[in-house]
Amino acid sequence: MIRLLDIFDELDKHYQQAQNNYNSSVRAMTISSVIFAIIFVVIIISGIVAFIRYNKRHKSISPSKLNEIFEEPEQKEEGPEFCEYCGAMLEKTDKVCPRCGANIKR
Numbered sequence: 001m002i003r004l005l006d007i008f009d010e011l012d013k014h015y016q017q018a019q020n021n022y023n024s025s026v027r028a029m030t031i032s033s034v035i036f037a038i039i040f041v042v043i044i045i046s047g048i049v050a051f052i053r054y055n056k057r058h059k060s061i062s063p064s065k066l067n068e069i070f071e072e073p074e075q076k077e078e079g080p081e082f083c084e085y086c087g088a089m090l091e092k093t094d095k096v097c098p099r100c101g102a103n104i105k106r
């Protein structure tokens, strides 16, 4: 009878030890997953911050620079010109209409 109790006691010890091991492994997993989550969040936040900084830098540059690059050449070449008297298409170098000879106002 005493032996049987001893065995039960031993089994209980083993059970508790196993549960402790399980708890500690669960805790270790939790800690490592928390660390991974923190690293993940830090990476995402730094990525977002870098993206926002990149966007801000490019937005602050783009309005003036894009105007310089794209809008001024467009204003200089306004597409095909036509004579206001006869409607003939004019070359940019023409000073008089090649068809009717009218002076071209520019």
Ligand SMILES: [Zn+2]
Pocket (backbone or CB within 6 Å): 083, 084, 085, 086, 087, 088, 097, 098, 099, 100, 101, 102
């Ligand atoms: Zn003309």
